[in-house]
Amino acid sequence: MEVLEYMVENSGYIMERFLEHIFIFLASWSMAVVAGIAIAIFVTRPGHRKAGKLVLSITGATQAVPSIAVIALVFLFMGIGAAPAVVALFLYSLVPVVFNTASGLMNVSMKMKEAAKGMGMTNRQILWKVEMPVTVPTMLSGIRSSATINIGTAAIAASIGAGGLGEIIFTGLRMTKGPMIIAGAIPVTFLAIAVDIILGFSEKALTSKGLRT
Amino acid sequence: MSIEFKNVVKEYEVGLRAVDNLNISFEDKKLTILIGPSGCGKTTSLKMINRLIEKTSGEIIVDGTSLDEIDPIRLRRSIGYVIQEIGLFPHMTVFDNIAVTPRLMKWDESRIKKHVCDLLDLVNLEPSDYSEKFPAQLSGGQRQRVGVARGLASDPKIVLMDEPFGAIDPINREKLQDGFLEIQSKIEKTIIFVTHDIREAIKLGDKIAILNNGKLVQYADTMTVVQEPANEFVEDLLGADRALKGLELVRVRETYIPGGKWIEDSGDCRVKKAKDFLIDEGRKFAYVVDGSKRLKGYVMLKQLNKASDEEPLKKHLRSIETIQPLSNLMEAMSLIMNTGLSSLPVVDDKDRLLGILRFKDLVNLVGSYESSDEE
Amino acid sequence: MGFFEYLARNYDLVLIELLNHIKIIAIAIPIAIGIGVPIGIIVSRNKKVSSIALYGAGILMTIPSLALFGYMVVLLAPLKAGIGVTPAVIALVIYSFLPVIRNTVVAVNSVDPRMIEAAKGMGMTNRQILLRVRLPLTIPIIMAGVRNAAVMGVSVATIAYLIGARGLGYFIFSGLGRSNFNMVLLGAIIVSALGIGMNYGLLALEEAITPKGLKIERDK
Numbered sequence: 082m083e084v085l086e087y088m089v090e091n092s093g094y095i096m097e098r099f100l101e102h103i104f105i106f107l108a109s110w111s112m113a114v115v116a117g118i119a120i121a122i123f124v125t126r127p128g129h130r131k132a133g134k135l136v137l138s139i140t141g142a143t144q145a146v147p148s149i150a151v152i153a154l155v156f157l158f159m160g161i162g163a164a165p166a167v168v169a170l171f172l173y174s175l176v177p178v179v180f181n182t183a184s185g186l187m188n189v190s191m192k193m194k195e196a197a198k199g200m201g202m203t204n205r206q207i208l209w210k211v212e213m214p215v216t217v218p219t220m221l222s223g224i225r226s227s228a229t230i231n232i233g234t235a236a237i238a239a240s241i242g243a244g245g246l247g248e249i250i251f252t253g254l255r256m257t258k259g260p261m262i263i264a265g266a267i268p269v270t271f272l273a274i275a276v277d278i279i280l281g282f283s284e285k286a287l288t289s290k291g292l293r294t
Numbered sequence: 295m296s297i298e299f300k301n302v303v304k305e306y307e308v309g310l311r312a313v314d315n316l317n318i319s320f321e322d323k324k325l326t327i328l329i330g331p332s333g334c335g336k337t338t339s340l341k342m343i344n345r346l347i348e349k350t351s352g353e354i355i356v357d358g359t360s361l362d363e364i365d366p367i368r369l370r371r372s373i374g375y376v377i378q379e380i381g382l383f384p385h386m387t388v389f390d391n392i393a394v395t396p397r398l399m400k401w402d403e404s405r406i407k408k409h410v411c412d413l414l415d416l417v418n419l420e421p422s423d424y425s426e427k428f429p430a431q432l433s434g435g436q437r438q439r440v441g442v443a444r445g446l447a448s449d450p451k452i453v454l455m456d457e458p459f460g461a462i463d464p465i466n467r468e469k470l471q472d473g474f475l476e477i478q479s480k481i482e483k484t485i486i487f488v489t490h491d492i493r494e495a496i497k498l499g500d501k502i503a504i505l506n507n508g509k510l511v512q513y514a515d516t517m518t519v520v521q522e523p524a525n526e527f528v529e530d531l532l533g534a535d536r537a538l539k540g541l542e543l544v545r546v547r548e549t550y551i552p553g554g555k556w557i558e559d560s561g562d563c564r565v566k567k568a569k570d571f572l573i574d575e576g577r578k579f580a581y582v583v584d585g586s587k588r589l590k591g592y593v594m595l596k597q598l599n600k601a602s603d604e605e606p607l608k609k610h611l612r613s614i615e616t617i618q619p620l621s622n623l624m625e626a627m628s629l630i631m632n633t634g635l636s637s638l639p640v641v642d643d644k645d646r647l648l649g650i651l652r653f654k655d656l657v658n659l660v661g662s663y664e665s666s667d668e669e
Numbered sequence: 670m671g672f673f674e675y676l677a678r679n680y681d682l683v684l685i686e687l688l689n690h691i692k693i694i695a696i697a698i699p700i701a702i703g704i705g706v707p708i709g710i711i712v713s714r715n716k717k718v719s720s721i722a723l724y725g726a727g728i729l730m731t732i733p734s735l736a737l738f739g740y741m742v743v744l745l746a747p748l749k750a751g752i753g754v755t756p757a758v759i760a761l762v763i764y765s766f767l768p769v770i771r772n773t774v775v776a777v778n779s780v781d782p783r784m785i786e787a788a789k790g791m792g793m794t795n796r797q798i799l800l801r802v803r804l805p806l807t808i809p810i811i812m813a814g815v816r817n818a819a820v821m822g823v824s825v826a827t828i829a830y831l832i833g834a835r836g837l838g839y840f841i842f843s844g845l846g847r848s849n850f851n852m853v854l855l856g857a858i859i860v861s862a863l864g865i866g867m868n869y870g871l872l873a874l875e876e877a878i879t880p881k882g883l884k885i886e887r888d889k
C-alpha cells in the first residue's frame with residue numbers, strides 16, 4: 082500500500098529514472114551486440130585461429146569478473162556520470178556476446194566448411210550462408226544473457242552517478258525507506274524479466290528449424 | 295545347469311500377463327534362443343532368471359533349487375548377464391569393467407588379473423593392447439566383445455544375453471556371431487540368448503523357444519523348428535525365405551561331391567591339351583590346378599576354340615570364387631548366384647581343390663524343405 | 670598516498686573482508702547444493718516438470734541483484750533479518766538454483782538406465798551402484814554447476830555490502846563514497862582476482878574428479 086502511494090506520488094520521478102535506465106541499457110547493449118559480433122567474426126577468420134583462441138580464453142576468464150569491478154575500474158578513468166556507466170556497461174555486455182559468437186563460429190565443423198568450399202562458395206559466402214546460420218542459436222543466447230546482465234548492472238551503476246532505477250534503490254537503502262526501495266526494485270525487475278522473455282521468443286523465432294532441439 | 299520354469303506368470307498390471315503360464319526347461323550346456331515379436335515377453339522371461347524382475351506366480355528351479363531361496367545379489371553374481379554395448383561403464387577401463395563381478399566376489403587380484411587376460415584372449419582382444427583402454431576408445435564391435443567377456447567374468451554356469459548384438463551393424467554383427475560361436479564351443483555354459491533376428495537364432499541356437507503374447511509357441515531343436523514349424527505363426531516368423539534359411543544349417547562338406555577330373559598345369563601346358571580334354575569329356579569348362587593340386591582358375595571351351603593350339607594355357611585362365619567345407623550352404627548359394635556358374639569349387643585352407651558343389655544339389659535341398667511345407 | 674602504501678597499511682582489513690566475503694559463499698553454496706540437487710534429481714524424472722523448474726529458476730536468475738536485495742531488506746525486516754549476511758546468503762542460494770538444478774538434471778540424464786540395469790544384473794547392491802557408478806559419473810557435471818554458482822557468489826557478495834553483509838564490496842562502495850581511488854582500485858582488483866581464481870580453482874577440481882574415461886568420451 083505504502084509502495085503504491087509512493088509510486089503514485091513520485092510517478093514523474095520514477096518514470097524519468099525508468100527512461101534513463103532504458104536509455105543507458107539500449108545504448109550500451111546495442112553497441113556491444115554490434116561490436117561483439119564484429120569482433121567475434123574478425124578473430125575467427127581463417128588465419129586468425131590463434132587470435133580466436135586467445136579471445137575465447139580472455140572472454141571466458143572475464144565472465145568470472147564481478148560487474149561492479151568493471152564499473153569501478155571505468156570510474157577510475159572517467160569519473161562519475163552516465164557516460165562512464167555506458168562505457169562500463171558496453172564493456173561488460175561485450176563479453177558474453179563475443180564469447181558465445183566466437184565459440185559458436187569456432188565450433189562449426191571443419192567438414193561443413195570444406196563441403197561448402199567444395200561447392201564453390203567464397204569465404205564470405207561460407208561465413209553468411211554456413212557459419213552464421215549454425216552459430217545463431219549460441220549467439221542469440223549470448224545476446225540474451227548480455228541484456229539481462231546489462232539491466233542488472235545498470236542498476237548498480239547508479240553508484241557512480243549513472244541515474245536510472247538503481248538510484249531509487251540506493252537512495253531508499255541509504256534512507257532506509259522501504260517503499261522507495263521497492264518502488265525502484267519492481268520496475269527494474271519487470272524490465273529485466275520482460276526483456277528476457279521478449280528475447281527468449283525472438284531466439285526461438287530466429288533459430289533455423291533444422292537446428293531446433 | 296538346467297533351468298526349469300513351472301507355470302511362471304508375470305503381470306506388470308493386474309490381469310495383463312506379460313508372461314503367461316510359461317513352462318520350459320532350458321537344458322544344461324546348451325544355447326537356447328528366446329525369440330518372438332517385440333513385447334512378447336522375452337526380456338521379462340530372461341530377467342526373472344536373475345531376479346531383476348520378480349515373477350508374479352509359479353516357480354523357477356535352477357539345478358533343483360528354487361530361485362526364491364537364493365539371495366538375489368548372490369544369484370546375480372553367479373549368473374553372467376550381457377546386454378547391448380551401452381551397459382559398459384564409461385569411467386572404467388576395459389580391465390576394470392570385466393573385473394567388476396570378480397571384485398564383488400572378493401577374488402584376489404592376481405587371480406582376477408589372469409582371469410581377465412584369459413577372457414580378453416577368448417574374445418579375441420589382445421590383453422596388452424586393450425586392458426587399459428576406455429569404452430570410448432573402442433569400436434561398437436569391440437565394446438560388445440568386452441560385454442561378452444564381462445558376462446563370463448565370474449565363471450558363471452549360466453549366461454543370460456539380451457539382444458547383445460542388436461546395436462551392431464549387419465557386417466560386424468556377422469563377425470561377432472562367428473566369434474561367439476567359437477567361444478561357445480570352448481566354454482560349455484548354459485546360455486539363454488534373446489533375439490528378434492531369426493537368422494541370428496538359426497545361426498547360434500542349439501534349441502529355439504518361440505514366444506508370442508507371453509506364451510510358448512514352439513520349443514525344439516533348431517533344425518526341427520526350421521523343418522517342422524509348429525504352426526502358421528512360426529512359419530511367418532521364419533519368413534518367406536525360410537527354405538533358404540535352412541541352408542544355413544548345412545555345411546558344404548555334407549553336400550559337395552569330392553574328387554573329379556581336372557586339368558593339371560604345372561606351368562607349361564598348351565591350349566591344345568586342354569581343348570582335347572574338354573572335348574573328350576564333353577564339357578564346356580574345367581578347373582585348372584597346379585602340380586600340388588592348388589586351384590588356379592578355370593578355362594572355357596568357347597574361348598579356347600578361338601585361340602591357337604600352341605599358346606600357353608595360362609593366358610586363358612579365368613579366376614573363380616571358391617568355398618571351404620566348413621562354410622554353410624547359404625554362403626555357397628549367394629556365391630553361386632553372384633558368379634552365375636552351375637557349380638562352385640570346394641578348396642581346403644591351402645587352396646587345394648577338393649571337389650565341387652553343384653547348384654542342382656542346393657536346389658534339391660531347398661525343394662525338400664518346401665515340400666515339407668505342404669504336408 | 671600511493672596504491673601500494675595503501676595496500677600495505679590496510680593489509681589486515683583486506684584479509685578480514687576477504688574472509689567475510691568467502692564466508693557468504695561458503696555458507697550459501699552447501700545450502701544451494703542441499704536444496705538444488707534434490708530438486709534436480711526429482712524433476713529430472715519428467716521432461717516437462719524439469720523444463721518448468723528450469724524456466725522458473727531462469728526467471729529468478731534474471732532478477733537484478735540490487736532489486737533482490739531491496740526486496741529482502743524490506744520483506745525480511747519484520748524478522749530482523751533484512752540486513753547482514755542472511756539476505757546475502759538467501760540471494761546467492763536463489764541465484765544458484767539455475768546452474769545447480771540445470772546441471773543436476775543433465776547429470777542424472779547422462780546416466781543410461783540400461784547401464785544401471787547392467788550393474789544390478791551383475792550383482793551390485795544399490796549402495797555399490799550409487800558409489801561406484803552413479804556418483805563418479807554425475808558429480809563432475811554437478812560440480813560445474815556449483816562452480817558457476819560460486820563464481821556468481823563473488824559478485825553477489827560484493828553487492829551485498831550495500832545491505833550490511835560486509836565483504837570486499839566495502840573497498841569499492843566505501844571508496845566510491847569517499848572518492849578514494851586507491852580503495853576503489855584495490856577492491857576492483859581483489860574481487861576480479863577472486864572471481865577468476867574461484868573459477869579456475871574449481872575448474873581444476875572438476876577436472877581432477879572427472880574420470881579419465883569420461884574425458885576421452887567428451888573430447889571425441
Ligand SMILES: Nc1ncnc2c1ncn2[C@@H]1O[C@H](COP(=O)(O)OP(=O)(O)O)[C@@H](O)[C@H]1O
Binds near residue numbers: 307312330331334338
Ligand atoms: N516395467 C514394465 N512395466 C509395465 N509393463 C512392462 C514393463 N516391462 C515390460 N512391460 C510389458 O510387458 C510386455 C513384455 O515386455 P518385454 O519382456 O520387454 O518384451 P520383449 O523383450 O519380448 O520385447 C510388453 O507388453 C511390455 O510393454
Ligand SMILES: [Mg+2]
Binds near residue numbers: 336337338
Ligand atoms: Mg526385450
